[in-house]
Amino acid sequence: SKTTIGLQDLDSLAQRSFPLCMRHLYTKVKEDHHLRHGGRQQLGLFLKGAGLKLEDALAFWRAEFSQKMGVEKFDKEYSYNVRHNYGREGKRTDYTPYSCMKIIMATPGVGDHHGCPFRHFSQENLHAVIGGLRLNAHTVDDIMGKVRNHHYQLACAATFEGVHGCQCDGINHPNQYFEQSQKVLN
Ligand code: SF4
Structure with missing residues (x-):
């Protein structure tokens, strides 16, 4: 019973149902019209797992990357990787x-956007991102406390619960976050 998602749904799904790791990558590719290899893999495989078909995946990456490099260069240098x-x-x-x-x-370097925000963002940066989710102060403190104790997946689960206003079964996979979110919202 695998559901599929379409290109036209991505903006709203990213906003409502992507975990922070994928939201960050999605925002970055929309801003920069580029992502380095680690980010392309992390987001690309997630989108595939979420039910984005190959043709839509190619259209998505082409629409973004071609704004920087032109369609020809994208088709020549990047489309293989998507099909792969x-x-x-x-x-x-x-x-x-x-x-x-x-x-x-993962060990993202300068200019990389892959990885887990709970693990790889600075405290200030993460606090700013969490602050933008309109959670109550207690939830924000709880999340930041879990991060300080290196419980990144528990922090992600607490974020899910804050954002969705309901309990979650724990987070061990970004696609599981997505599926749980869709179940709650639909
Ligand atoms: Fe993504 Fe998992 Fe980190 Fe949540 S805990 S942001 S789903 S990698």
């Missing part, structure tokens, strides 16, 4: 989206 992630090139492996553990263990 969908198992249409190379060894034809059907690559699976990254788990929280894998994302938390």
Whole structure:
């Protein structure tokens, strides 16, 4: 019973149902019309897992990247990678989206936007992002406390609960965050 999502749904889904790691990447690719490899993989495989079809994925990345580099360069240098992630090139492996553990263990460098905001953002930056979610002060303190104790996935679960106003079963995968959110909202 796998649902699919379309290109036209992405903006509102990102706003309402993406975990912070994916919202950040989505915002960045819309702002910069580019993402480095780690970000393309983390967001691209998540979108695939969320039900975005290959044709829509190609259209999404092409629409963003071509604003910086033109369609030809995108098709030549980046479309292969998108098809590859969908198992249409190379060894034809059907690559699976990254788990929280894998994302938390990543080591993003300067200019990278992949990783987990709870793990990789500075306290100030994270506080600003959490502050923008219109949660009550107690919830914000709770989230920041969990982060200080290195409980990143618990902080993400507390964020989910604050944003959705309901309990969550725990977060161990960004696609699981997305699916739980869609279940609550739909
Ligand atoms: Fe993403 Fe998982 Fe981090 Fe939440 S805990 S922001 S889903 S990597």
